[in-house]
Amino acid sequence: MKYVVVLGDGMADEPLEALGGKTPLAYAKTPAMDLLAKTGDIGMARTVPEGMSPGSDTANLSIMGYNPEIYYSGRSPLEALNIGVSMEEGDVAIRANLVTLSEKEENYEERHLLDHSADEISTEEASALLEAVKEGLENQEFQFYAGTSYRHCLIWKHGNVVPLTPPHDIREREIKNYLPDEELLLAMQKESYKILENHPINQKRREKGLNPANSLWFWGAGTKPSLSSFEGKFHKKGVMISAVDLLKGIAVGTGMKNISVEGANGGLHTNYEGKAQAALDALLKEGYDFAYIHVEAPDEMGHQGSVEKKIQAIEYLDERVIKLVKEGLEKSGEDYRLLILPDHPTPIKVKTHTANPVPYLLYDSRKTEETGNCYSEETGAHFEPVKGHELLKILFEE
Incomplete structure (x- = not known):
């Protein structure tokens, strides 16, 4: 059978x-x-x-x-298992989506979440963008790991499991009321926009009529399963x-x-x-x-x-x-x-x-x-x- x-x-x-x-x-x-x-x-x-x-x-x-x-x-710890991330007791895994935010607003908080998958960006493009993020944001406390398409992982060493909003729940909404309360995570999201906004890959995506993957979005925090x-x-x-x-x-x-x-x-x-x-x-x-x-x-x-x-x-x-x-x-x-x-x-x-x-x-x-x-x-x-x-x-x- x-x-x-x-x-x-x-x-x-x-x-x-x-x-x-x-x-x-x-x-x-x-x-x-x-x-x-x-x-x-x-x-x-x-x-x-x-x-x-x-x-x-x-x-x-x-x-x-x-x-x-x-x-x-938690969701992200399960994904981390497949990516091959070795979690220690006390580590927190967080999903790091590459998303598309609106670009006309001056302040990050006033932007709208247009696409939780950046037009289902290819893994090859997404991995290159994540490398740029790693160069700008990674340290001993926070490490990034590439996944598939728009889905990636952040490990917060001895971090906190904090409430975070799934990006697919707030498509087309202003992000102000859905941002992380945790200041370290919020600061990284904001900084990721500066890193990714004018990245050559995103410039080429705009030329092709595709959504740019211009920000990280954190959600799905959890501990070792x-x-x-x-x-x-x-x-x-x-x-x-x-x-x-x-x-x-x-x-x-x-x-x-x-x-x-x-x-x-x-x-x-x-x-x-x-x-x-x-x-x-x-x-x-x-x-x-x-x-x-x-x-x-x-x-x-x-x-x-x-x-x-x-x-x-x-x-x-x-x-x-x-x-x-x-x-x-x-x-x-x-x-x-x-x-x-x-x-x-x-x-x-x-x-x-x-x-x-x-x-x-x-x-x-x-x-x-x-x-x-x-x-x-x-x-x-x-x-x-x-x-x-x-x-x-x-x-x-x-």
Whole structure:
């Protein structure tokens, strides 16, 4: 028996008038999911515990079987695990986004946060910009580490875990009321703008009509995480397939194998087929029992507030990941169980995460009796939500 989770990050949404009262998931053309739903089980899961922030960190920990109320110590420390940062007790990891701030205002505080990802800046460009930041700001107390695309890490030696605002929560807003209260962090953010504003890379980006990555934005502070072994917990050998440092970091912390896919970038035009093939190779050729395929694109399109692109991301997930995984496993003759779900909603209306329960689709290749189910938020809402950290127990049930 093989087991697969296909995670469409932020895929869940709310009914939209522009879609005739349907959600993007219900509106999108998803023949592979529709076929699986015909004999599959539909349910609802609360992936974010009551009172916790609705982030991909808490939600994915939960889906992977690790109750965030026990295991969560902050988002950035999980990303730091993948980057290879060695944290000591008392160190604080902080996500350092490269963002786009408006440039017409004279004072930093009066600027608006236009884009939390600087047009999904390439890792190559972002790494060069971070080098400039390191030259200007790094010291024995604060060290920077390059991640993927706009996502980077700051380690504050023996620092403090302070409240910080996620930049994707405040797109298009004036930043004055969302800046760090911690003076050292605020000073570094301001100084980063001076370093990056006229950097040659940003000048070239403006010429190309792209958003400049003209400031750091700090958020997601936390301390060194402590996660137990995935194989020890579930007695399954697992692989993680994701372009995002957060998911890769969870895999490192739980002893799962990370598989890097060329061209996988966390954006709308990621290498979907490469992810599907990597999962099939791990399961069918390398003897792994479990594959977790994470696709970031629906979440990014939700943050951008683009209905069309979010629908496109869901359709790509269906056609270029789910269909291929299904066909590959069926061709092999292996029995398999497949769990499809979002980690959290990222509704177009609010352009950020919410903590609402999410629908899941569980398919078992051995079951042939038709249920007549369809997979959507509306269908899932008929069921009492299960706790997110119980989902893998349900998946692994025989």
